[in-house]
Amino acid sequence: MPQRIYSFHLAQLGVLGVGRALLQPPRAARNPGLLHAECLAPMRLGAPILAPWRWRLGTLALFASWRDEEDLERFLGGTRLGERLSAGWHVRLEFLRRWGRVAALEGLPAQVRETDPDEPVVALTLARLRLLEVPRFLRWGKPVERLVRDHPGQTLALAAARPWRTIATFSVWRSAKEMLDMVGGRSEGVSGRRRHVDAMAERSRRGFHSEFTTLRFSCRSEHGTWEGREGIVPL
Secondary structure, eight states: OOOEEEEEEEEHHHHHHHHHHHOOOOOGGTTTTEEEEEEEEEOOSOOOOOOOOBOOOTTEEEEEEEEEEHHHHHHHHHHHHHHHTSSEEEEEEEEEEEEEEGGTTTTOOSSSSSSOSSEEEEEEEEEEEOOGHHHHHHHHHHHHHHHHHHTTEEEEEEEEEEEETTTEEEESSOHHHHHHHHHOOOOOOOEEEEEEHHHHHHHHOOOOEEEEEEEEEEEEEEEOOTTOOOOSSSO
8 A cells, every 4th residue: 555645835826826725725525645735824933923024925835645645746737736836845754753633634643663863854733722822822832933943953944824723833853853852952052942841831731722733754855945945854
């Protein structure tokens, strides 16, 4: 049986194109082999919440799971949205590990293999916010954004959202060890290294989300450029 794969895309679609994708994301019924898709509007980590430049206006982020790589290729070459996304940047991913749960991605095991500490990894967090918890989430989440943004171990990091409750983060790390050191507050020489630990302790005390998962992947391949950069994943 072909191995299920995942993809994460960034592309310039213009404000109207992004709005259309947020309102009408790809559906499995119309895209053979598509298992799930999340269309999101990317944000700059650490920027003030109300600052216009926090939002990457006109840019779409898409995270999707596919039955196999041929189905992804068919989407990129045979649909209007796919063709526009293929002009941007994307990575094709193999699932490694899950923590937490989101119903839309039901069925993922906790882990499929051990991660080599020196292996580059890609991390994605997907959550459905409780609206009454948004002020607390922002209070504890903004310091973590700055930690990840300024961490020397990441090569790309951003947040993304879809109104009104879906929030995500996406990051590429030079090694699993550097990512895990950040998560565990062990990054020597990094300012505010305990911010993620403190935020997770607050989340355990009282949750911010109705659903929450963090997924770890290895990268099969990288395609295109993002803001003039290529080779973002140190393969």
